Amino acid sequence: MAVAVNKRSVMTLFCDTTDIYGHQIRLVLAEKGITAEIEFVQANNLPQELLDLNPYGTIPTLIDRDLTLYEPHIAMEYLDERFPHPPLMPVYPIVRANARLAMYRIRKEWYSAYHTIMNDPNSAKANETRKSLQDDLTAVSVMFKETPYFMSEDFTLCDCYFAPLLWRLPLLDITLPKVAEKHYLNYMSRVFERPGFIESLTDDEKKIRAL
Structure with a gap:
């Protein structure tokens, strides 16, 4: 069987302009100041180069020399390990394991809910899922009274998971109750105003909220 070869000399991320997983990876790239080419493509019209390198024909796909990563959370951890400064994962094993569980x-749960709602926003299933996600987000909102970031004093990969979802709440037609919104306001301002987060946004994603 022939093995496809990456002909690019620069790290490349293939993604579309609104996919939440692509946003995650772009956020990690921006936070770490990693030089990479961003190739915006459509899932139903992928270039042959990508299809040759990714056996599943999916996006986002991160290509770095001879390495092709088509699972977003693996790509994010790879970037954090290859470019260790600033670190986006906790140092201590127990804290790191808890962070991985939070991302899982x-x-x-929450990204599955996101996709359920987006696939058929007006269905009974979407309405049920929307209420469940709203309740979950409300329940965890109190954690931001304790720490400035997601379970941490520092910005981490957990925030790279969570912030793109919060950014898309208007798309999901989810409005948080006042008590939860109060807890989230400082967190969202703190994260959404980070230079890395702003840099990670595409023009299409900027339209989701007024910047």
Whole structure:
């Protein structure tokens, strides 16, 4: 079987302009100041170069020399390990494991809810999921009374998971209750105003909220 070869000399991220997973990776790239080419493509019209390198034909796909990563959370951790400064994962194993569990929950539960709602926003299933996600976000909002970032004093990969979801709440037609909104306001301002977050946004994503 022939093995596809990456002909690019610069790290390249293939993604579209609104995909939440692509936003995650762009946020890590921006926060770490990593030089990379961003190739915006559509999922239904992928270039042959990408199809040759990614056996699943999916985006986002991160290509770095001979390495092709098509699982977003692996790509994010790879970038954090390859470019260790500033670190985006905790140093201590127990804290790091808790961070990984938090990211797993965000991906497993909240991102699943995001996709359910976006796939058919007006369905009964979407309405049920919307209420459940709103309740979950309200329940965890109190954590931001304790720490400035997601379970941490510092900006981490957990924030790179969570912030793109919060940014998209208007798309989901989710309005948080006043008590939860109060807890989130400082967090959202703190994260959304970071130079890295602003840099990570595409023009299409900027339209989701007024900057």
